[in-house]
Ligand SMILES: [Zn+2]
Ligand SMILES: [Zn+2]
Ligand SMILES: [Zn+2]
Ligand SMILES: [Zn+2]
């Protein structure tokens with residue numbers, strides 16, 4: 001058991017054991033999910049930020065909104081804000097890429113902890129912590145930052161680029177070379193136009209380092225601050241074993257129907273996804289509903305990030321359902337009429353009876369009131 005402690009504050013607990021596989025340099029980190037929750041909203045962190053010096057963690061949106069409210073209440077503007085969890089005076093706050101990776105890994109395994117798109121959008125509209133912003137005076141604060149963070153001037157000691165430090169895959173960065181910051185781990189990699197491996201996700205135009213470092217023979221036993229290659233992969237090399245909760249706009253009834261349709265067809269989810277991916281490749285489906293950048297350039301050989309891949313499978317499953325003949329739907333879904341507002345309907349998210357009674361995997365036939 002391993003505790004990260006500061007005087008008076010237990011921050012979080014990890015249990016670290018040697019991994020069973022051959023690679024002796026790996027350890028397995030066990031974390032109680034309860035320790036990965038925000039004490040403001042009680043959900044799993046979203047875009048986690050860490051406050052110093054107490055090192056409590058919150059959703060960026062929750063903390064930002066709390067800060068905004070508490071500073072508008074406080075008469076003395078020069079006074080330090082207090083941590084919402086322990087009331088310690090907050091000296092600085094920053095986004096925490098290390099814990100952000102843990103947050104993503106938890107969501108990969110427990111997709112039921114994923115919040116609805118509406119909740120996320122609201123939270124993100126509050127989020128104001130962009131980097132390592134500083135509140136109040138920095139007295140008594142150690143110069144060394146406890147965690148790697150995104151800062152305005154990133155120095156190599158904080159977020160090292162492996163190829164600035166040494167030669168890997170026959171390449172070493174020249175002094176002053178342009179770098180990209182990975183959106184997954186916050187680490188740096190050289191921006192290279194002469195390599196075959198993509199460094200940016202075509203779906204969101206953000207940089208991801210997993211595929212690049214793998215191609216350069218760098219892995220996390222050399223540098224722990226890089227992404228796993230599984231986080232940035234070709235569409236055709238990905239594997240889905242269960243329906244994400246975000247499918248059909250997060251409407252659980254529609255998810256259930258799609259699940260039954262797939263079961264009845266005797267195919268696996270992966271087989272259905274592969275089949276619809278080739279229809280996508282062959283331009284057999286209208287791409288206008290796909291909420292990604294560069295939609296026309298995307299094929300099954302495109303590298304995309306996990307987030308964009310989720311959107312991609314949601315899109316394919318929409319078309320799978322829309323083109324399903326009525327008589328192949330499960331008995332309780334055959335006679336449902338389509339909601340006028342289709343997939344855009346807001347009522348389906350707060351009225352379960354409505355979500356259940358009408359079909360929402362369809363185009364809107366009129367606008368929301
Ligand atoms: Zn929160
Ligand atoms: Zn605190
Ligand atoms: Zn470099
Ligand atoms: Zn992406």
Ligand SMILES: [Zn+2]
Nearest residue numbers: 182185209227
């Ligand atoms: Zn990365």
Ligand SMILES: [Zn+2]
Nearest residue numbers: 339345347348
């Ligand atoms: Zn509706």
